[in-house]
Amino acid sequence: MSTGRTLDINLPVLARVEGEGALDLTVRDGRVQEVRLRIFEPPRLFEKFLEGRGYAEVPDLVARICGICPVAYQMSAVHAIEQVFGVDPGPWARAMRRLFYCGEWIESHALHIHLLAAPDFLGYPSAPAMAADHAGAVRRGLALQALGNELIALLGGRSVHPVGACVGGFHRAPAQEEAARMLERLREAVALAESLVAWTAGLPLPGTRQAFTSVSLRHPGEYPMNEGRLVSDRGLDIDIADFEQRFAERQVAHSTALHCLLDGGDYLVGPLARLNLNFDRLPPAVQAAARATGIEWPSANVFHGIVARAVEIHYAVLEAIRLLEAFSVPDAARVPVVPRPGVGFGCTEAPRGALWHRYELDAAGRVVRARIVPPTSQNQARIEADLRAALSAEVLARDDDAIRAYCETVIRNYDPCISCATHFLDLRVDRSP
């Protein structure tokens, strides 16, 4: 149905840390003519900063790219550098890196679900406003976020911009007593995490369905975090070293952030994509809780992303328990490394999706060239496509504030960098014919 409406909506400030952006929406004769997610993110030049730096500095430098997912940046970097050096950090470091990642998924997902996304679906302007009526939910969010932060600090020394990870393993192993205390805390959180899955599924989520391509890592035996091949639900199945053969970043005139496309098309990365592609890798208890929501997985409703985040929190809590039950203090928390020149690749599953790194190092292990493709740039084209599909005639018939709110909800659904930016939207409407 066409409303015959002509509308220009300009959301000029999507301001926040990793990007300052905006949304331009042009509607002609009741149809969306143009959607432009303008990210005018000032170039952060991290890849250039890294050039000339020694390999040992890289994990701490890249951790500064994001305050929410520093572990992901550290993990993609250390895996890539270890590939160059031909280093196997061994089973202890491998397990602890997975544990480290569990902490990041728990804190990042808990933050997004409770403080950023849930107010949208429950009709509140902010989490504090929501807290008055849903105090228990907000308390649960803060408790899970704190739990994730504690887990990061256990291995990283601190929860924000942790410093514990290094090429070859970790600078320090936790003491047995520290690990035991953490294990106890995690066990206490199992019921909380499980209840969160049902709670998110009970939110009044839009029932839209869209055709989109899900992309994530896939591991032969695990739900993916640090390792695997890049796969999609449209037949992609490649080694991470072949990323550049199928994925290409391109500059668009309205954004300083690159749009990454798969074979020229948009695609989704993040919790929903991971779950869609790896449901069978979840343990039975997590699968059962996810199925009990009544949602059919894989899901074509992008708003099920919030449920997927809850499922991943449930999984991360159980996985962290499994890893800590097997914990013992090693003789050494890292293996020695000897620099050598070469090119290495790392791709891990950041909370908001696949994070791909490529490093070229010289004989001393100094960075010659670096390339980092974050999930945010991979999801940008998908967000625009989502907005085009989501702005139906029914939505466009609403008033401007309602349209703006819906656009914000759609964008925020994709999580952190852009989603947090949308909290600062300022709306100007041009109603000229």
Add this chain to the structure above:
Amino acid sequence: MSPQPVIRIIGIGSPFGADRTGWELVAALGRALPGLPRGVAAETVLCRAPAADLPGHLRGVQAVVLVDAVRDGRAPGTVCAVSGGSVARRHPRLSGHGIGLGDVLDLVCALGEGPRSVSLLGVSVAGEGVPLTRAGRRRALDAVRRRIERIAAELESVC
């Protein structure tokens, strides 16, 4: 056994430049707490990441005093006190990367878990890379002490 703390004095900052100011002042207070009325105990805490750590620090005490560096154009070492609801609601919309003091206080207050009294003592600094001089630090420390003594006296009257 030491008495249950009634006032928690929280230094906010980082190891860098003038941002250390809150930590340094609170560490100094921790070495020599102000004279407190009977029944009013205090403890000091250093906080680096308000979004992650502050909610926990706001629970379990009757009063919280936050000490943080501010750049407001006043003479370095000047202490500006902000109390009650005006500490929160400076940034009413939360964002994942930008959760600040106001956001955390707002959220904790909304949950009804905040302390009865919250005071922010902003210590003026000249700029990010300019630590306080010795005289500025002494002036700031005296002002912070006086403020805490006043808060303690108010608490004593209602305890």
